[in-house]
Amino acid sequence: MTPDPVDRFSEDRRISRKTLLKAALVATAVPLFAGTGVALARDTGSTGVPLAPTPDCDDGDDPTHDQIEGPYFKPNSPLRTSLVTSGTPGVRLTVSGYVFGRACKPIPGVLLDFWQADTNGAYDMSGFGFRGHQFTDASGAFTLSTVVAGLYPGRTRHIHVKARAPGSGILTTQLYFPDEPRNNTDSIFDPALLMNVRSVGSGKEGTFDFVLDVAQDPTDPTGPPTDPPTGPGGSWASGAVYRAGDRVTYGGVAYRCLQAHTALTGWEPPNVPALWERG
Numbered sequence: 001m002t003p004d005p006v007d008r009f010s011e012d013r014r015i016s017r018k019t020l021l022k023a024a025l026v027a028t029a030v031p032l033f034a035g036t037g038v039a040l041a042r043d044t045g046s047t048g049v050p051l052a053p054t055p056d057c058d059d060g061d062d063p064t065h066d067q068i069e070g071p072y073f074k075p076n077s078p079l080r081t082s083l084v085t086s087g088t089p090g091v092r093l094t095v096s097g098y099v100f101g102r103a104c105k106p107i108p109g110v111l112l113d114f115w116q117a118d119t120n121g122a123y124d125m126s127g128f129g130f131r132g133h134q135f136t137d138a139s140g141a142f143t144l145s146t147v148v149a150g151l152y153p154g155r156t157r158h159i160h161v162k163a164r165a166p167g168s169g170i171l172t173t174q175l176y177f178p179d180e181p182r183n184n185t186d187s188i189f190d191p192a193l194l195m196n197v198r199s200v201g202s203g204k205e206g207t208f209d210f211v212l213d214v215a216q217d218p219t220d221p222t223g224p225p226t227d228p229p230t231g232p233g234g235s236w237a238s239g240a241v242y243r244a245g246d247r248v249t250y251g252g253v254a255y256r257c258l259q260a261h262t263a264l265t266g267w268e269p270p271n272v273p274a275l276w277e278r279g
């Protein structure tokens with residue numbers, strides 16, 4: 001049997017891996033991650049110890065910019081999980097992982113807004129090249145298709161991201177690549193933000209789990225919503241999964257879904273014109 005070529009960490013896989021890790025912790029003192037790179041949040045969470053939030057990390061290469069965002073952020077990025085087309089230059093990179101709260105429970109519906117330099121180290125400031133936002137799915141997972149970010153003066157290789165859980169503040173941070181010579185000289189570089197990256201064919205696959213400073217009850221056995229209270233066609237409901245084109249009513253008004261998402265409190269149709277339009 002060949003290894004899973006795309007380590008997407010399905011719910012079943014994640015649970016089984018956690019179970020395996022718990023067994024290993026009890027049975028042996030062998031370091032779990034020796035030689036395998038950075039421990040992912042999904043692994044450390046299995047110890048039951050509350051996780052530290054993902055560290056903040058700003059860009060800092062423009063002295064007049066907001067240090068939280070860096071100089072190259074642009075709002076209103078397109079909703080998309082792929083930043084590339086078949087002709088896009090660069091080494092293909094897929095980044096996947098989960099977003100967890102402090103108790104290591106996955107959070108669905110988290111807004112993740114990525115932006116990065118192209119393979120030549122240039123940011124697209126006139127358009128939205130290598131910019132895109134998405135929402136974690138019902139299992140708290142995300143996948144981004146892009147290229148390995150290019151280098152530009154003063155910085156090591158990195159990908160910018162903003163993450164916002166429903167009803168929470170924004171985490172602005174950066175993801176880094178292992179084994180980069182400039183990691184040692186970039187004053188902003190933070191090893192806690194290293195992705196696990198491996199080569200697959202001519203491309204690369206990276207994984208990273210975010211931990212947001214969102215309080216969760218570690219004894220609550222319920223995970224992300226797996227049984228939406230209502231589906232499309234009825235009254236809008238938090239927790240329901242909607243696809244583009246689905247129709248609901250809210251407050252006696254009919255709405256049509258513009259983007260697939262998991263509905264959450266605060267995202268009522270009148271509040272999020274990016275997700276719903278009247279009609």
Ligand SMILES: [Fe+2]
Pocket residue numbers: 059070072155158160
């Ligand atoms: Fe940057």
